Amino acid sequence: MKSKSNLERVLEAGHFAVTGELGPPASADAEVIRKKARILKGHVDAFNITDGQTAVVRMASWAAAVMGKQEGMDPIVQMTCRDRNRIALQMDVLGIAALGINNMLCLTGDHQKFGNHPAARGVYDLDSIQLLKMVRDMRDEKKFQCGDDIAVEPRLFIGAAENPFADPFEFRVPRLAKKVEAGADFIQTQIIYNVDKFAEWMKGVRDRGLHERVKILAGVAPIKSMGAARYMKTRVPGMDVPDSVLERLQGAPTKEQVSRQGINLCVDIIKQVREIEGVAGIHLMAIEWEEVVPEIVEAAGLLPRPVLPE
């Protein structure tokens, strides 16, 4: 075991893992985190806390993670390269490890132009792949990026994101390989609505044997409204929302029905991806709709979650 992560234990034991996600508040209100964490408890093996998603200022991921830990859960701290240079990133890695947090996800970060501070300077001292390697070397080589020794190394379970739907499509499997080489222990994909395309990607992954070296968690998310569906289709970079999805939702007569369809669709997709060889679990993103996580996980037949000793 590389860390004390519950997620790592679950995956090592061969269970189909479930991770969740929550976005911290754009305020100093700790209660918001605690409430959301309590909803997810018992329904996920670990949960992500986003880090300045879409470049909007929210509470720092590591701080919210501390509260998650206090609720007895296994948080995954997301860290982007947009806001911090290698000095700050390594400092934060030492910090979260010292706070007993066991998982982190290494990301490049959405460009600052998308958020509420477009005038800010994007740091991008490193990219996500360099970050992966840096954290892996801190843990396994016990060295900082500059080569200095680390007395007590951060023992983190390291994850990365991958988007099977981004361009160029032919490069998406090799890019995963690169992240695996750099040190990714687990992968969470972008939200899947186009299951066929995801299956195509997974085939490429299997052909290279990557599924045996890294644990792949398929990203899924329930759609709350037509507006949300359209937004994801047209305004979120790298998202593939087939027309059939919109048609399915459009058929529903009321708003509540649309949400119901959205939940049902999510459960269907979970069942489908579970059948694909090489998929080690799901990453369920019900952002600002955390209350539906329990029913989705149950309907998908993923309860109870395993409880494994440390």
Place this chain on the structure above:
Amino acid sequence: METHLRDYTKFRPKPAEEIGEVFRRANRMFVLSCGKCYKVFEQEDEGQYEQLLETLGDDASKVAGHKRVDFLCNEFLSGKKISGLDLGDSDSIGVMSCGLGVQFVAGLFEQTPVYALSDSVAHGLNYPSEVGYHGISLEDDSCAACSQCYLNLTGGICPITNCAKGLLNGPCGGATAGKCEVNSDVDCAWVRIHDRLTKRGELLSFGYVHTRDYSRPSWKTQNNLSLQNRESRGEGFYGGFHPLEKKEVTADRRIEQFAEPQTAVIFLCQHIGKRARPIVEPGEMVKVGQKIGEADGFVSAAIHSSISGKMIAVEDRPYPAAPRKELAVVIENDGKAEMHPSVQPRTGYEALPKEALLEIIKESGIVGLGGAMFPTHVKFSPPKPVDTLLVNGCECEPYLNTDNRLMIEHTEEILAGIGIVQRILSVDRVLMGVEENKPEAIAALSRFSDKYPSVQVVSLKTKYPQGAERSLIKRLLDRDVPPPPKGLPFDVGVMVSNVGTLFAIYQAVAKGVPMFQRVITVSGEGLSRPGNYLVKIGTPIRDIMRHCLAKDVEGLLEEYDVKMGGAIMGIPQANLDSAVIKGTTGLTVLRRHPVGVSEERDCIKCGRCVEVCPMHLYPLFYGLYGKQGDLGKALEHRVEECVECGCCEYICASKIALLSFIRQEKAYARSADKG
């Protein structure tokens, strides 16, 4: 030069191990090296290739060949050079240049790997926080191009390029004895700013906290300006530039008859070729339009009197187109304005055969009125067949409106003149290029398009020197005339003629009026009566200045330049003692600049002269060898192909007297030919 000049070379060789790694990926490599930019130009070759071979050691055997390309990132010229190279058996290309050169070459080759053998470097104090740009100078000041200039807050000292942390709200706590904590050789920028603001009696504004907007400039803004720039630069033909046109001073002024001179000074040689022989004696009375000089040989032209009166003398007078004296016939006006009987309208001229028309043109003393003054009857007897006549209505020089007003006020005469020339040359197709800064002229010509269907008027975006033959032919027909001194338009089946010449041809053939007057534009600065004047050939320049100036004529040349022609290629007059000749397109008066061109300054290899040369030459070499006194070397760089348009000298950042060097080198080449 007083100021210290830095070396801003933008690249250095990669470390030896990296070069070794690159060569391991190749079997045979062709090497391109850039001649470097932004350093004082002292020698043609920088020795980079030899340095590379030394670094390579045994790997040098993998080098298939080498070519030095000056200003490698000049896409047009370098692209031409590279596509003409024989790359031998090479399977890859190695480039020694900054990242721009490497990227350019990589973009040229789809199937062949292109490798960088060099690393690009920045020279800013503040790197890596900011790349500071030094502009078109080799001095210390640089600009971060942040697009939100802070200089008004800091007394004119840029905090981004001069402060290692790019601070905008005063110094950090790290300065020691006024020096920056990052580099103790460097003054703390904020100490300097504080001192400057104190000197100016301005307090540092601590009230407002400044933050920088890193989203500016947006990619869109930069991209749009870049697109605009590329479109403008690439318009029509390679090279050239866009001077301020200044046409509005006289564009709307109708052609006005200028008063006859009291004394006319009519030069016997107002053309390329042999000087005319005078055929009148002192004391003789002459009439307007009377032939007073006979063409001497085939390449020569007749001269006519522009006034009636008594012929006083044949004597040397200062020539307006060159710094020398030329023989001129001096005539004193008798005030009678009597026309010579030979000046008669000709009916049925449309039926005249080509030979007769050429004879009339010859007898009328018509030469190219665009300024070249080549005898028109000779020009229209080309040794090769011509399929297209191009009419030059560009008038690309600033200030001039001669051709413009002719096209507006004498539209049909010009078109009739074109018809006459079509008959002489047996040409069906006529393209007339008119710059779009002449909308009234274009409109006037369009009104006659039904009546003269073989003449196609083409509106052209303005760019100097579009009116030069080669540029115009390239622009309108996309044909390349072989370079001077041998190449001429008929080599590609084209004849080019100026609007003024065509008007004169009509006047001569239809009205029997020989060449004794022409329209000139008097414009520029310090004039009370700028305008477009119909002046008699031989009118003293002093007369014209007296009429048009707002000030006293004597002492004018102490502050102002008077140029025969336009602002760019006009010939500066050493005195006001000369007179109007057939090639005088205008008189442009310009206040002299505090800084003029010089033969002493150092070239800084900014590459702009190369960007603007319409003949695709590298003028910086003419400057280098001119300064070094090695005139013969300029021939190796094709100086004889230069058409002396003046673009290079105009754009030169170091204000080098390039035209002077070029003329010296051409003269040297001519004498070397003979000798």
Place this chain on the structure above:
Amino acid sequence: MLAVQIKAKEEILPLISSKRLFIFECLGCRDVHYPVEEAQELIGSLDEEIVGKATLDYLCHRDYSREYIKAYAPEIDEAQVILVFSCGVGAQVLSSLLEDRKVYTGCDTLYLSGFQGLTAKEYNCGQCGECYLNYTGGLCPVALCSKNLLNGPCGGSQNGKCEVDPDMPCVWQQIYDRLARLGQLETMERLGAPKRWNASPLQ
């Protein structure tokens, strides 16, 4: 190459309000880009008295600026404020030659790709001191990627365009296509180490 935009009038007015002005205008880089009409419009719209105007090229050359200051000395003396229309280099040079006078710039400066000549390039060079071009088929990720990734593309690349602007090409898509054409796709899997941002100009 540097190009300028005229500052908003509201930004300039407080600095020159009711003062006698002398204006310097630099046209040296006009053929790159200089908004002549905009500058003329702004100058023409000012109520302030303009005691003189010097139009020149290459204000960034100290020697030229010195000569112009000498030539226009009486008018410059008469002025209370000197207003400069030029890039930041020229503005700094002039300001340093008129240290105890109030010199203000009327322009913002921006950068168009390319160092020499007059024509902007479609690519750019980051002058970083560690050319990465040998692993990218000859396209610079430092200068052309919005996130200067060395291991791109990121997840925002779509249809060959960058997430920052739908018209902006994604250089990593271009790099991928280049390497594919050259038969060097394995290079895409090379792990680019973190950049030494201080590599230039020292070794």
